[in-house]
Amino acid sequence: xxxxxxxxxxxxxxxxxxxxxxxxxxxxxxxxxxxxxxxxxxxxxxxxxxxxxxxxxxxxxxxxxxxxxxxxxxxxxxxxxxxxxxxxxxxxxxxxxxxxxxxxxxxxxxxxxxxxxxxxxxx
Numbered sequence: 001x002x003x004x005x006x007x008x009x010x011x012x013x014x015x016x017x018x019x020x021x022x023x024x025x026x027x028x029x030x031x032x033x034x035x036x037x038x039x040x041x042x043x044x045x046x047x048x049x050x051x052x053x054x055x056x057x058x059x060x061x062x063x064x065x066x067x068x069x070x071x072x073x074x075x076x077x078x079x080x081x082x083x084x085x086x087x088x089x090x091x092x093x094x095x096x097x098x099x100x101x102x103x104x105x106x107x108x109x110x111x112x113x114x115x116x117x118x119x120x121x122x123x
Contacts, residue, residue: 029073038066041075048082 042063049059062078069075 029071029076031072033069033072033075037072037075038069041066041078044079044082044085047085048079053082 045054045059045062045066048054049056054062065078066075069078
């Protein structure tokens with residue numbers, strides 16, 4: 001048996017921007033699992049437990065099974081009854097946070113200048 005892996009980035013034909021496309025590249029389920037493979041499955045199980053799809057007992061049992069799994073097929077079987085996760089959403093970058101902080105600082109500076117001018121005129 002072979003598992004499909006779907007993940008690629010290509011250029012959109014219309015506007016030539018990068019976009020995700022799906023293509024099937026098969027991997028044998030008999031391949032030995034790596035520590036990274038196990039960590040990805042544990043992270044997915046944790047997200048499903050946080051979403052309420054797994055109880056704490058089920059989560060603990062499956063994590064134990066992850067560490068005893070030897071092949072990719074055994075790892076895939078642990079998440080087979082769970083829905084596929086949506087692709088990660090993009091979050092605000094550090095530059096957005098810095099820009100927001102700069103705007104707040106500029107507003108505070110303008111407010112202080114206006115307050116100083118107002119106080120000087122009213123004396």
